[in-house]
Amino acid sequence: MERTWNNKAWFMVLPVLLLVAFSAVIPLMTVVNYSVQDTFGNNQFFWAGTDWFTEILHSDRFWAALGRNLLFSAIILTIEIPLGILIALNMPKKGLGVPVCLVLMSLPLLIPWNVVGTIWQVFGRVDIGLLGFTLKALGFDYNYVNDVFDAWVTLIVMDVWHWTSLVVLLCYAGLVSIPEAYYQAAKIDGASRWAVFRHIQLPKMKRVLLIAFLLRFMDSFMIYTEPFVVTGGGPGNSTTFLSIDLVKMAIGQFDLGPAAAMSIIYFLIILLLSWIFYTVMTSSDDQA
């Protein structure tokens, strides 16, 4: 849409600007403040320069948590994106099945994150949970509390359960926008099922898939509540992701300097990802 140049529009944006400045800029400046200072208590602060950043960037703990985060994101993206496409392709497109599928599939998206954690914490327990009990009855040595592999599997299945529907819904939104004429043309040409997917459905889903990919990557990258409830970061530190480590450091141990430096690094990564997201969004807005 053609938009007119009018700087008075700033007045309409002002309330948002003030509110978000209060809830984002001021806290962020506090973090920046802490990240370059050291304290010995009593509100006495000393200039520490880039010491905290050097410390964080040289600490194995940070890199280990970052590595776990990236591994987690990579695994869930590899599972959720193809699975989401597969389910979306097989969704009904007309009739009663549509609202039933949409409503039931959306349900996990609307459950509070800690309840998602609670549901899986209970569901996976070997003594009282359906999943854990069944696996144990089938002879698997499953225990997400003590076993690193089992803990990871539980968290991944939980995330697939929680968020695959987002990919499904986005892909479905892309699929229903394909005109019926495209399929008829493909039929006349005698196109195979794969050719229809590759040359009609996939190109039409490109944009929504990109959105789904970025959203899932960013949200999984800052995951906190669900693993916190299910495993609490354990066993050991095996499921301690960046967010969990950060909260532990900032609120648990009150190591303000390193925690602030870590926050800044974390935020910069997210900023880069947001920029990619924004570029994708606005460039495809222009096409549309």
Added chain:
Amino acid sequence: MTARVETETSTPAAPAAMAKSVPQALAADSTPRRNFGWLVPTLYIIFLMLPIYWLVNMSFKTNTEITGTFSLWPQDPTLRNYAVIFTDPAWYSGYINSILYVVMNTVISVAVALPAAYAFSRYRFLGDKHLFFWLLTNRMAPPAVFALPFFQLYSAFGLIDTHIAVALAHCLFNVPLAVWILEGFMSGVPKEIDETAYIDGYSFPKFFAKIFVPLIASGIGVAAFFCFMFSWVELLIARTLTTTDAKPIAATMTRTVSASGMDWGVLAAAGVLTIIPGALVIYFVRNYIAKGFALGRV
């Protein structure tokens, strides 16, 4: 229990709908063959419903039954767990607190986002793109980064453990969300409508309230729904900013360990009750869920 019933009714409905809907080109290659495509969503929905069913199942059991025997449905159904929640102020006040700050947050977010979204969708102004991007970064910001500074900021203002503190803190991600969603909906309204209204002598506030807002009513509904949802599901910030008076239900749930061990039944019942607000309104927003999660961009 309802979840289970719905799964069962969906099973026969899905294939019937599929048979009608699958585009002819896909269904028949050269030889007609049976299509088992409906199995995929059906299995997926069963996978989604099982853990929820288990929670609902547990919420109707006694603690002895939960820990003692293993049963697929309550042998001795009881409402005791729900009774505990509705009679113990420590429990039900959690719900009241959550609803209070969530509603406050939704009202604030949508109210300030409306004019801003209009500005972004209709005008170009100095720094508009940067501002729009900056809003997005706040939606994407990890709450963990903000937990500690929020605590200090709201302590400085003496707002710790008040509903308004959580409501304001959640504006961090909900205001950008509302702006983006509303902008998506507003861009779908042709600009000619604005211009015609001005020619007809409408002032801007009158035009906005009388003509524009009704046109994007569904967009406002969707934005409000998503603000409500994201504030409702958030735990980290809400828990950091509250201690007792404004403690959300989510935080109450993390402390169900009592002297007699874990009260699983009450935990399950509390969980079921937090799912209900989403489950109640989901039908009305079903066609907009994708749009909302994608920030109004689908």
